[in-house]
Amino acid sequence: MIAAYSRAPASGVRIRTFLTITAAVLTDCLTAIPRHMTDRMFLVNDAEAYWRGWQIIKIHGGLGRRYRDPAFDTLAACSQCAGAGQGIEDMPCITCFGTGRLYNESNERLEGGVS
Numbered sequence: 001m002i003a004a005y006s007r008a009p010a011s012g013v014r015i016r017t018f019l020t021i022t023a024a025v026l027t028d029c030l031t032a033i034p035r036h037m038t039d040r041m042f043l044v045n046d047a048e049a050y051w052r053g054w055q056i057i058k059i060h061g062g063l064g065r066r067y068r069d070p071a072f073d074t075l076a077a078c079s080q081c082a083g084a085g086q087g088i089e090d091m092p093c094i095t096c097f098g099t100g101r102l103y104n105e106s107n108e109r110l111e112g113g114v115s
């Protein structure tokens with residue numbers, strides 16, 4: 001009865017298991033190399049972005065970075081001048097002072113925010 005539980009798997013199963021584990025380890029090692037290299041390459045930039053409170057978005061499979069200030073969520077195009085910043089007779093828009101943007105001082109995300 002004990003012999004039924006202690007039987008070793010067939011050699012074909014052991015070889016397949018060994019090859020599966022070896023392939024998984026090699027794949028993990030090979031994908032980790034460029035990831036670690038780019039993490040080191042962007043270390044200073046990521047630290048500054050973290051310090052400023054920016055979002056860090058890894059692009060191209062982690063080989064590139066995109067940084068974004070969440071403060072842009074509080075901006076929206078001026079509805080008076082449609083974001084152009086110009087009012088009547090090429091004068092600066094009175095509502096947005098010629099910037100073409102409105103800023104929500106309560107830091108809430110505006111509809112149609114600039115991204």
Ligand SMILES: [Zn+2]
Nearest residue numbers: 078081093096
């Ligand atoms: Zn305006």
